[in-house]
Structures are given as C-alpha cells and as structure tokens.
Amino acid sequence: MNEQVKLVLKNPRFLFIPFLYWFGRGISDEPYLKMMYRLRTGQKLNLESPKTYNEKMQWLKLHNRKTEYTQMADKYAVREFVADKIGADYLVPLLGVYDSFDEINFDELPNQFVLKCTHDSGSVVICRDKERFNKTAARKKLQKALKRDYFAAKREWCYQGVTPRIIAEEFLGENISDYKIHTFGGQAKTVQVDFDRFINHKRNIYTASDWEYIPLSIRYQTDPNRVIDRPSKLAKMLELAERLAENIPYMRVDLYFVGGKIYFGEITFYHEAGLNRFTPSEYGTQWGDWIELNTLA
Secondary structure, eight states, X not given: OOHHHHHHHHOGXXXXXXXXXXXXXXXXXXXXHHHHHHHHHSSOOOOSSOOSHHHHHHHXXXXXXXXXXXXXXXXXXXXXXXXXXXXXXXXXXXXXXXXXXXXOOGGGSOSSEXXXXXXSSSOEEEESOGGGOOHHHHHXXXXXXXXXXXXXXXXXXXXXXXXXOEEEEEOOOSOOEEEEEEEETTEEEEEEEEEOHHHHOEEEEEETTTOOEEOOEESBBOOTTSOOOOOTXXXXXXXXXXXXXXXXXXXXXXXXXXXXXXXXXXXXSSGGGGOOOEESTHHHHHHHHTOOOTTTO
C-alpha cells in the first residue's frame, strides 16, 4: 500500500482535495490556501500571526513575491543566476532546451542524458542507452507535464511566470549523492538526505553545522540506524547554498556531489508546498522560528 493511499484511509478529508484542485481555479489565493491547508493538515491556517513552518510558507506565498524568484524557480533560467552567484562550473552541462518534445533532435544528444521540465517537480526522464530509450513513454510523460499548471494546485507563487520548456542535461551517473540544504535567512540550518526512494522511501535530516542526526521525520520515515557519512566537501556546499540564498527568508538548495565535484540541482522556495508532516510536531515550530517575517511585513 503506497503512502498516498495510507493517507487517504487515515484522513478521509483527502478525498476532497482533487475537487478543490479542479474547481478552485477561480478562487483567489488566500481563501484557496485556507481551504487547501484545512484539507491537507486538518488545521485552521493562521495567516494573521503565523508561527509554524507550514503557516509561514503559506504567508510567504501570499506576501513575498519578488520577480527574481520566478527566474530562480525556472530550471533553465536559474542557470544564469547560479553562474553569476557562484560560478558556471557548478552547473550540470546543458545539452539543449526545447519548447516541446518533438523539437528534440535525439541524433544530436549523447547516448546518455536527462530530460526534465523547467516549471515543475518530478517530470524527469533518464536515458541510459539511446538504443533502448522508450521515446513514446518519454513523450507522453513530458508533454503531459508541459500542460500542467504547477502554480494552480498549491499556489506556489514563483512558478506562475515560468515558461514550460524541456531541458536536456548531461547524465551524471548512477551513484549521485543528493543533498537538500534548508536555509533560513540565508543561513544553512539542516541538510536532508533521501534514500531507498524506489524501495521504501526514507529521509534523514542532519544539522548543517556539525552533521548530527536529527530524530525528525518529514513526510517519510527517518532511520537512525542508517549511517550517512558527512560529505567531504560539506563546508563548501554550505557556503554555496548560503551565497545562493542570501537575504531570502527560506530557500532549499539542492546540490549533487559526484566524483568529488559539486553540482547545482535546483532551488525550492516552499518545501513540500508548506504542507509538511513534522514528527515530532515541535520541529515544525522550531523551523518556523527560524523564518523571519518582520522585515517583509
């Protein structure tokens, strides 16, 4: 039984979420977020005096709307921002950018590559061998993703102005370490490591300062017995993340570490759309305390 089915059985209100997504397009952002928040968390959304991480994420969606965030959320346009901030050497080599799947000239691509959409999360297609690559399945997945309005469902504002495109990037290999660095006010506080994604997805959280395991579960189960070594270039990774997140109340910076080299992955302004399940719940309050809204009000 997968994670989503378990949630629906445990929380029948989840059955109403697809109807909200479908019929809520004409509803303005604030009332929509209040309804969605109640359905997803079972709690009333406090926007007047937000305290928790989740509450402050919804507040930021409504009140922290800087035009540069759209560039930073765009998986193609962000490359210029990253190059300016930390240098182009940290970018995964780009192989092409396309408005549709049918624009892709596969003869010009190497035997291995990665395709992904610029405006969403999860629409990734990996080609490990062009001779065995299922173009039909890839076209279906990516063309469907291109039509998806990623802003509408959870009102993650920065995605509203992103042009849906497909980019092709170099395939970095199978053994890639992916570190999601959570920054607050430009300071790295925690590092998230996901593992066993296709078996029994788990997620461990560590302190950024000294790589201490935090007994915290966010959506997926945590495993204190799973030893994840501190990356050898952690200090540099934290430095890069903080430079990218300078003067921003919250940002998650994803970095890859492969073959002793650091690569930029992506930027996220609302982790899990601000609908996280923190266990124990007090961590949701602690993460909320780290987000300063006073300078934005």
